[in-house]
Amino acid sequence: MQDNFNFSDLLPKSPVIPVRLELDETFQFSCHKGIACFNRCCQNIDITLTPYDILRLKNHLGLKSFEFLHRHTVPFEMDGHGMPGVKLKTRDDTSACQFVTEEGCSVYASRPTACRYYALGMMSMRTKDSSDDEDHYFVVREDHCLGHLEPRHQTIRDYRTEQGIDTYDELNREWRQIILKKRSCGPTIGRPSDRSFQLYFMCSYDLDSFREFVRSESFGRVYEISPEAMESLMADELELMKFGFRFLKQALFGENTIPVMAGAAEERAKRRREINEQERQEHRRGAESGLPPGDSGK
Numbered sequence: 001m002q003d004n005f006n007f008s009d010l011l012p013k014s015p016v017i018p019v020r021l022e023l024d025e026t027f028q029f030s031c032h033k034g035i036a037c038f039n040r041c042c043q044n045i046d047i048t049l050t051p052y053d054i055l056r057l058k059n060h061l062g063l064k065s066f067e068f069l070h071r072h073t074v075p076f077e078m079d080g081h082g083m084p085g086v087k088l089k090t091r092d093d094t095s096a097c098q099f100v101t102e103e104g105c106s107v108y109a110s111r112p113t114a115c116r117y118y119a120l121g122m123m124s125m126r127t128k129d130s131s132d133d134e135d136h137y138f139v140v141r142e143d144h145c146l147g148h149l150e151p152r153h154q155t156i157r158d159y160r161t162e163q164g165i166d167t168y169d170e171l172n173r174e175w176r177q178i179i180l181k182k183r184s185c186g187p188t189i190g191r192p193s194d195r196s197f198q199l200y201f202m203c204s205y206d207l208d209s210f211r212e213f214v215r216s217e218s219f220g221r222v223y224e225i226s227p228e229a230m231e232s233l234m235a236d237e238l239e240l241m242k243f244g245f246r247f248l249k250q251a252l253f254g255e256n257t258i259p260v261m262a263g264a265a266e267e268r269a270k271r272r273r274e275i276n277e278q279e280r281q282e283h284r285r286g287a288e289s290g291l292p293p294g295d296s297g298k
């Protein structure tokens, strides 16, 4: 099972059937437990996880987000700038999903977006004069998958509803837009800082650490959040995830929707200058002594 279709992946040997389908068009496909190829698609996976995938899976498994990330994912770079992504880890020395069992998917109710889409691919496009994305669909037909021979025809719309894709897409849409915007900024502003990648990673994938960050004293010194709003963020993970996207847009693109305390921006800039100066001095001392920065040699 491969990750969601991306237009740039349309190579000569691609299993994608190059016919664009719209929501009310039909395709032939059915997957069920009695089919001869049952589970075969889960034996060779390459699945990129989205923030909502991680939220659902970590709750399904009763884990904190950082435990889930540590046990069940591998990091990768999503682009040439090193934008961090995470993929589902495979079973030791194989390319099989660690969640596949003889009975099928052991996390079926919380399976990731890519698993829900299969055997469809989706491509989002935005026309020049529009602010809305248009979604188009493709059938992904891999040789091992016999579901395409089953006598069931359904519309893309019905298939999406059956697989619960609408909710996943809705909750991941804003995050996908952040990735696209960050990528499109890339060549003009150069490689983003490590700090912005760390923020991106935490807000996107590590929701439990983001919750700790939001309730920390340092966050409270800078951002003005009413007690009611804070209570709702602490109690509702979906609210927190969406707030994380807002926070990312503010930190990365200056889209200021979260009020900042008076004087906090100046105070932060001052502290940043002090830290930079401290780092410069440590480097200078290290260069003079021949030791790495921060190493006193004791």
Ligand code: SF4
Pocket (backbone or CB within 6 Å): 030, 031, 032, 035, 037, 038, 039, 040, 041, 042, 118, 119, 144, 145, 146, 147, 148
């Ligand atoms: S029909 Fe396709 S999707 Fe279903 S189990 Fe077989 S290979 Fe997987």
Ligand code: SF4
Pocket (backbone or CB within 6 Å): 001, 041, 042, 045, 097, 098, 099, 100, 101, 104, 105, 106, 107, 108, 111, 112, 115
């Ligand atoms: S999460 Fe479930 S459906 Fe997706 S690849 Fe793993 S076993 Fe298959």
